[in-house]
Amino acid sequence: MKRRPRVLILTYYWPPSGGAGVQRWLKFVKHLPDLGYDPVVYTVEDGEYPSEDYGLFKDVPEGLEIIKTPIWEPYDLYKKFIGQKKEEKVNAGFISENKKSSKLQDIAVWLRGNLFIPDARKFWIKPSIKYLMNYLRSRPVDLVISSGPPHSMHLIAQELKHKLEIPWIADFRDPWTNIDFYKDLKLSNWADKKHKRLEKGVLTKSDKVITVGPTLARELEELGAKDVKVITNGYDQDDFVTDPVKVDEKISIVHIGSMNKDRNPENLWKYLGKRVKADADFANKLEVRLIGKVDIAVLESLEKEGLNAYLNKIEYLAHSEVVAEQKRSKVLLLVVNNTPNALGILTGKMFEYMAAERPILMIGPKAGDAAKIIDQNYGEVFDFEDQNFDAFFNQDFSALKYTSDPKDYERKALTQKLVTVMDELIAAHKESLG
Incomplete structure (x- = not known):
């Protein structure tokens, strides 16, 4: 009997995370088993999510292998610094619910943009690489997929590809340096160059880049990616x-x-x-x-x-x-x-x-x-x-x-498009190995 291919998916957003960031890969993973793949999800044990939605667990396939490891994020320090309560959520996308941003908030944004590169999840990169290297030696996969933002996910996948020579798909749900709030990060020249260098590395070293729309695909190609595949978001x-x-x-x-x-x-x-x-x-x-x-x-x-x-x-x-x-x-x-x-x-x-x-x-x-x-x-x-x-x-x-x-734009039809890309990459990798 032919072995079903295994795909490792690196995603920060996973139930109980709510909001927009979780939907794309939750729905892909929901349909992948019916289309011949065994997905393995690698995610955080204790993420700082903008919202939580426990109803989304209904879409997690029965028997799905999920690997969770702890993450340290600087949000407790950030909240303390700006005077936000520990239990309050950190707003994404520069949404301010107060009339004026304080000087402390401005400093916090500077720290975020200049010290936490590519993002506040950077502290999960090295522990994840170490953990997954050990895991993959005993439980190999045929393909790795990283979904960003947060773009730290791509840096984990990049190192796995480098060390284990596994085919790698980088999924850009949003732009990196072309994101609309990039200009608000108060970046130094050094930080801007580092963001762009890391971004180019992901775009040129991944075996395939996928994204959500044609204009973003063209922008990513201009930044160094080759033949970006568009797989839009959709509905279930x-x-x-x-x-x-x-x-x-x-x-x-x-x-x-x-x-x-x-x-x-x-x-x-x-x-x-x-x-x-x-x-x-x-x-x-x-x-x-x-x-x-x-x-x-x-x-x-x-x-x-x-x-x-x-x-x-x-x-x-x-x-x-x-x-x-x-x-x-x-x-x-x-x-x-x-x-x-x-x-x-x-x-x-x-x-x-x-x-x-x-x-x-x-x-x-x-x-x-x-x-x-x-x-x-x-x-x-x-x-x-x-x-x-x-x-x-x-x-x-x-x-x-x-x-x-x-x-x-139905999710199962979109997952079939993803499967076509995955099949081609795995076949090309096998051919390259002889």
Whole structure:
């Protein structure tokens, strides 16, 4: 009987981690056994997660081999330094829930960018290499995959490839030095060069780079990667097999996930502020529902436009509850970060929005990767500078029916794309060995 290939997956985010970072590899791992692979997950024993969602354990395949080792992260020191309580979560993506960042926070950001390279998980690299070298000598695998961020995962995989000559796939869920907040890290010239040197090493030494969208793929190729393969994020049909959900009577504009200052749709808030003053019927029906962390800049914009009375802010929901919120919304709001890399941003939530079959109001570049998908009859795209949303909000939302079929973005179909890449790499490696 032919032996099933084994693949070692290095990922920081794994249940009970919640949020966006966990979904991609949790769903790949869910489907890999049905497609002929035995995945082995290497992750942290005690991670500092932005949120936790124990409901995600339902997607972990029965009998999956999971290796967990302890990690030391400097977040307790960071929290103490800036006066944050130990039990509070560290916000990702530079979301500030306070009016002003303190001098201590500015210093902490400098320390983060200049001392913790590539990221705060750097202290897990050497212990992981030591542990996995011993493990792999007795339990070899056919392939190693690292998923970043955090990009420390790639540095672990790079050393395993170097020492054991195992084929290696580096998965970039987000950019490294092209990430939108890279400019906010207050990097010295030395630190900037080190980030870029480490990034280039990963891109040129890995056997294959995969990423989530075509623009990011081109950027990674410009930085040294060869023939980057795009495997987008997606949705899991199993998550959408739910009891019928009644769509809101109100004009509910729902945003799922973090809304940082670069994702603040100021022109939409201005439009809604004017509309509620001029249109009593619209005002009686409007609800703005923001589910997830919200930057103070967004809340100040809503207050400035007189929209506080219409705001329903929900700090966090489990993923199963998020799906229900998507399906009952009148409108799903998708905002791309208004940053230099906006063209290439393909947020994971977009594919679940599509599966929810509700109208999507997208704000972002009309020539961007996200807009090209939304334009396939999933909703309407408005540029950052657009100010008039009348045509969108004057529609009869009860009559709208989007006819596009998002099945190409279903997680099992995407996992099959991954399997094709894995098969090719393993075959090429065997051929090279003779």
